[in-house]
Amino acid sequence: MTMSNTGGRRKPPTIHDVAREAGVSRGTVSRVLNGGHYVSPTAHEAVNAAIRKTGYVVNRHARSLITGRSDSIGFLLTEPQERFFEDPNFNVLLRGCTQALAAHDIPLLLMLAGTEDERRRITRYITAGHVDGVLLVSSHSGDPVAQELCEAGVPLVACGKPIGLGSKVSYVAAADRDGARDMVRHLLSLGRRRIAVVTGPLDTPGGVERLAGYREVLAEEGIEYDERLVVSGDYSRASGEAGAERLLAQAPDLDAVFVASDLMAQGVLTALERAGRGVPGDVSVGGFDDSSAALAARPQLTTIRQPYDRISAEMVRVLLAQIGGEDPAAVILPTELIKRGSA
Amino acid sequence: MTMSNTGGRRKPPTIHDVAREAGVSRGTVSRVLNGGHYVSPTAHEAVNAAIRKTGYVVNRHARSLITGRSDSIGFLLTEPQERFFEDPNFNVLLRGCTQALAAHDIPLLLMLAGTEDERRRITRYITAGHVDGVLLVSSHSGDPVAQELCEAGVPLVACGKPIGLGSKVSYVAAADRDGARDMVRHLLSLGRRRIAVVTGPLDTPGGVERLAGYREVLAEEGIEYDERLVVSGDYSRASGEAGAERLLAQAPDLDAVFVASDLMAQGVLTALERAGRGVPGDVSVGGFDDSSAALAARPQLTTIRQPYDRISAEMVRVLLAQIGGEDPAAVILPTELIKRGSA
DNA sequence: TTCTCTACTGTGAACGCTCACAGACAGCAT
DNA sequence: ATGCTGTCTGTGAGCGTTCACAGTAGAGAA
Numbered sequence: 001m002t003m004s005n006t007g008g009r010r011k012p013p014t015i016h017d018v019a020r021e022a023g024v025s026r027g028t029v030s031r032v033l034n035g036g037h038y039v040s041p042t043a044h045e046a047v048n049a050a051i052r053k054t055g056y057v058v059n060r061h062a063r064s065l066i067t068g069r070s071d072s073i074g075f076l077l078t079e080p081q082e083r084f085f086e087d088p089n090f091n092v093l094l095r096g097c098t099q100a101l102a103a104h105d106i107p108l109l110l111m112l113a114g115t116e117d118e119r120r121r122i123t124r125y126i127t128a129g130h131v132d133g134v135l136l137v138s139s140h141s142g143d144p145v146a147q148e149l150c151e152a153g154v155p156l157v158a159c160g161k162p163i164g165l166g167s168k169v170s171y172v173a174a175a176d177r178d179g180a181r182d183m184v185r186h187l188l189s190l191g192r193r194r195i196a197v198v199t200g201p202l203d204t205p206g207g208v209e210r211l212a213g214y215r216e217v218l219a220e221e222g223i224e225y226d227e228r229l230v231v232s233g234d235y236s237r238a239s240g241e242a243g244a245e246r247l248l249a250q251a252p253d254l255d256a257v258f259v260a261s262d263l264m265a266q267g268v269l270t271a272l273e274r275a276g277r278g279v280p281g282d283v284s285v286g287g288f289d290d291s292s293a294a295l296a297a298r299p300q301l302t303t304i305r306q307p308y309d310r311i312s313a314e315m316v317r318v319l320l321a322q323i324g325g326e327d328p329a330a331v332i333l334p335t336e337l338i339k340r341g342s343a
Numbered sequence: 344m345t346m347s348n349t350g351g352r353r354k355p356p357t358i359h360d361v362a363r364e365a366g367v368s369r370g371t372v373s374r375v376l377n378g379g380h381y382v383s384p385t386a387h388e389a390v391n392a393a394i395r396k397t398g399y400v401v402n403r404h405a406r407s408l409i410t411g412r413s414d415s416i417g418f419l420l421t422e423p424q425e426r427f428f429e430d431p432n433f434n435v436l437l438r439g440c441t442q443a444l445a446a447h448d449i450p451l452l453l454m455l456a457g458t459e460d461e462r463r464r465i466t467r468y469i470t471a472g473h474v475d476g477v478l479l480v481s482s483h484s485g486d487p488v489a490q491e492l493c494e495a496g497v498p499l500v501a502c503g504k505p506i507g508l509g510s511k512v513s514y515v516a517a518a519d520r521d522g523a524r525d526m527v528r529h530l531l532s533l534g535r536r537r538i539a540v541v542t543g544p545l546d547t548p549g550g551v552e553r554l555a556g557y558r559e560v561l562a563e564e565g566i567e568y569d570e571r572l573v574v575s576g577d578y579s580r581a582s583g584e585a586g587a588e589r590l591l592a593q594a595p596d597l598d599a600v601f602v603a604s605d606l607m608a609q610g611v612l613t614a615l616e617r618a619g620r621g622v623p624g625d626v627s628v629g630g631f632d633d634s635s636a637a638l639a640a641r642p643q644l645t646t647i648r649q650p651y652d653r654i655s656a657e658m659v660r661v662l663l664a665q666i667g668g669e670d671p672a673a674v675i676l677p678t679e680l681i682k683r684g685s686a
Numbered sequence: 687t688t689c690t691c692t693a694c695t696g697t698g699a700a701c702g703c704t705c706a707c708a709g710a711c712a713g714c715a716t
Numbered sequence: 717a718t719g720c721t722g723t724c725t726g727t728g729a730g731c732g733t734t735c736a737c738a739g740t741a742g743a744g745a746a
Contacts, residue, residue, distance in 0.1 A: 034704085039724075039725090057470050062404075062704085067703090067705095102460060110454070368695065371694085371696080381694055383694060402731090408702065408732080409700075410734070697738085699735090702731105710726100711724085714722105715718105
């Protein structure tokens with residue numbers, strides 16, 4: 001492990017230096033670097049020794065220039081970072097994607113583009129070919145970044161169906177509507193009839209679809225839709241708490257709350273406790289996500305599990321396929337009702 | 344804004360296409376792209392028009408190949424991501440760095456390298472020249488990544504003085520020891536004499552230095568050092584709570600706690616409340632950081648403010664200077680005692 | 687005029703790599 | 717002998733850019 005380069009910052013060794021050191025040609029070194037096919041054991045060994053001796057690392061710019069690939073993937077976040085960091089789901093998703101890509105030896109770059117200015121910079125960076133594809137984690141409609149990247153022909157996979165974008169963009173999503181239906185039916189099965197709902201933002205697919213599932217089941221069961229039982233949050237804990245306050249004021253007779261995220265559900269629990277309503281005695285509370293917040297809550301949340309491990313794995317699979325030339329695809333994954341103490 | 348490239352994914356336009364379209368040479372286009380000096384107004388206009396018409400974006404791989412720069416900076420995190428996401432300080436730091444770099448139009452790439460495997464991948468990625476420099480946010484000693492990057496000659500600036508690394512690595516840090524001294528003196532000025540301490544991990548500079556400041560002041564005041572008054576945490580809220588439990592068991596007569604981070608201090612408050620000790624009546628609690636946790640706590644925390652905005656600005660400044668060829672530098676920034684309700 | 691200076695422009699080299707191709711050599715059948 | 721495989725190797729070209737250099741034209745000074 002003799003580094004000939006310690007101390008002064010000399011220019012790093014090139015493939016040529018390695019070739020000379022090993023007594024072979026550039027081509028042979030390149031072949032060793034890319035899988036080692038059609039290389040004799042002798043040459044293979046000599047090249048590896050030369051690489052160790054010179055401390056060579058391939059210049060990825062040169063490689064990318066000719067291959068057109070960068071062998072890295074971007075994890076793009078177009079929302080303010082607070083949102084991201086507070087939400088345990090994002091965490092799980094990020095880790096899942098990192099792991100799935102690790103199997104392909106591809107590094108994941110996290111890019112935050114919360115401000116308009118940042119969005120411009122990052123978009124330019126991406127369209128300039130610095131990553132081969134983008135995993136997009138932002139669900140707000142009318143996201144100009146997604147639009148732009150799509151038009152620039154950058155392979156893109158969104159988490160959750162992007163609203164307002166054409167059908168040519170890939171996405172992976174949980175079956176939000178079905179999940180919501182399961183939860184509402186579960187609450188009904190407990191004898192609840194005045195079921196309130198705290199939705200997500202209505203410009204996100206999760207916000208829209210989960211509310212739709214709620215309304216569908218109510219309609220099917222002949223229960224009248226009462227808009228006093230419906231408020232919207234922004235997936236944050238605080239907004240759940242505030243939402244529950246409003247619900248208690250508008251519809252004090254509620255006997256259940258279906259909350260569109262576990263984090264918001266935590267806030268709802270706080271508000272209910274303060275109001276002296278027992279859970280699950282007086283009010284049943286159902287969450288959504290099955291994130292770590294569901295287990296941290298007291299009582300633990302009955303919730304709809306989103307298969308985040310599968311979601312991230314699928315996102316990576318679809319993205320790599322698209323980079324490989326396949327057409328965009330949409331993947332919908334089933335959810336599951338998890339019964340715990342809150343309902 | 345006519346994109347000649349919509350639909351089929353043709354190969355993107357090169358600088359050559361732009362030159363032909365504008366009726367000038369490659370050189371002139373390149374000059375326009377890089378500041379526009381020594382270019383006639385006529386040519387300048389023609390090139391800009393051609394760029395718009397062709398939808399040209401510079402191929403950064405080609406540029407990087409010859410300039411040796413990538414015009415991007417990495418924000419490297421070598422700890423498990425949970426730690427990072429829970430701590431509000433990191434958030435502030437990240438945003439500060441992003442903003443400081445935005446002034447130079449440089450995108451920031453967040454790289455998570457929590458596992459051994461990821462560390463290898465990311466190190467290779469960095470040493471291959473994909474970023475011009477690295478902002479390192481990990482303070483644990485013996486971090487092999489920092490060592491490796493340093494040896495590879497990658498410009499690097501750490502947040503907090505890296506333990507166990509040579510003096511040739513740049514860092515920006517708050518005056519931890521002075522801050523701790525200020526806090527302990529403040530607690531003494533309130534008449535407290537049995538001052539306990541919850542330190543950070545003792546393989547981090549913050550952990551070591553803040554404890555050192557505590558011991559110094561005690562020694563100066565002729566107060567005996569009692570190791571029952573000292574426990575260590577890992578900067579997490581939970582570890583603060585657990586630490587306080589241990590302290591209460593070992594030294595029930597404590598009348599103040601100096602906690603090495605606000606997040607841990609929140610945990611300490613929880614434990615004290617459960618034990619029926621009033622804050623600040625029975626026990627004074629001092630934090631460290633002045634993070635958002637200090638304001639969120641009840642009572643609000645008296646704490647030592649770390650100037651995170653200046654820290655991030657300095658990190659970026661030092662890193663860019665180093666990339667520009669300057670020698671590594673160490674910057675120590677002063678802290679400030681912020682008095683609130685807890686002490 | 688002629689010379690110098692400045693503003694501007696075009697033209698080969700690189701940068702370090704991969705890829706396609708051609709060639710060499712061995713083994714085995716014809 | 718000849719041909720055909722298959723494995724292995726070296727070479728030249730080219731990816732899209734910047735940079736150094738040489739050159740042109742016009743303005744102003746001698």
